[in-house]
Amino acid sequence: MSAVPAPGARGWAGKTLLLARKDLVIEVRGRDTLPPMLVFSLAVTLLLAFTLPDTSRPSARVVLPVGTASVADVLAGFLWVTVLFAGLVGFARSFEVERHEGAIDALLLVPLDRSGLYLAKAMTNLAFIVAVELFLFPVFAVLFPIGLGAGVVAVVVLVDVGFVAIGTLFAALAAQTRSRELMLPVLAFPVLVPVFIAAVELTSDLFLGRPTGVVVGAGWFGILVAFDLIYAVVGALAFEYVIE
């Protein structure tokens, strides 16, 4: 896999794709980011499989220190917490390749709008998250009685957009601090809470077997769409100031 497929003049989209491709080539060669994300996901899932009591009925109630919840609620919660933490592990590393040897300076001086830099990095982060989900969700479906229908896929797509949009922005911000791996969760968690609450609520309903049409029509779906739009716009606009 070559980092630069073919030389020649490129526009905004071409340069953006080139930068995203560069990140993926570097990951394929170095395997620095994705393996830790996958190992983390697998470890949490296996731990959950051995910890939870009978999960054969998603509607069964589980007693928690703060009340009771259905098995579907617990599974949805753990599923998205795993995605959240695995994602942050990856995002925290996403600007490492630019910091090393001062490549970020060279990158900031290429004639490409900052939105291109942002989108390229967001596309790479999205690829990592999708790879984790393609691994995690089937493992979850094997270990627990959950269905992965079109509704779950729709929720995953919406969560990924919001998560990557704001995660990439905060990763750029955290990359400029000394304790970036600690700073990223501190910065991103409060902002990501609405997206992941919506994701848990929607996924839990789908795991309980509620019709996709009913779930999509519920308020949480609209909230997720609204936050995606806000985060995508804020991410693209604020990136320029953050990266400089």
Place this chain on the structure above:
Amino acid sequence: MIAIEGVRVTYRRTVALHSIDLLLLPGVTGLFGPNGSGKSTLLRVLAGLLRPGGGTVTWDGVPITAADEAFRARVGYAGHGSGLYDRLSVRENLELFGALHGVGAARVEEMLELVGLRDRGGLPAGELSAGLKRRAAVARALLHEPQLLLLDEPYANLDDDGAGKVSDAIKAWRAPGRVGLVATHGARRVKGYADGSIILQHGRIISYRVRTPAEAPT
């Protein structure tokens, strides 16, 4: 022509540049001074990578800022780091930045040849010695034939052969109207071809000298 007026940069309580005034003329100017004198800071300000706390920097009357895409297309900068990706080969690094600057493969090969890295073009940049990385960094900065060239210690870790190749590459880049500023401790290497020299000390310019026609460099 680049005009620097009252540029002041502070890092917390340390003043890196004290209200610098300077008129940078076309040609290559050597920037000399001891460690901590403000050379790198001045280069970063001129590249638009560092916003000064006060003063202005203009290029032919237009304020310099890295936010300006047209400016970025005309500046070549190599800082302390090589600016290369370790897991890409030297050639892939140059092809990447070439493509981002709209430069073709032929120019990449030309630059590899010029800095003596053609044989090592296929090696991952991370496997190069510090000196070879320096050469590759200079090649990256010169790749798109910038109008403004800013090099921070381009001779660091270089042997005489490598230093000669870097000097040749800079001389080949020199053309009417182009402005170059080369910061280095090794004044000897730059003085052979520089059109002028600046000496910085404690963030202040203590000497700025432009060669007379009689002293024209080779």
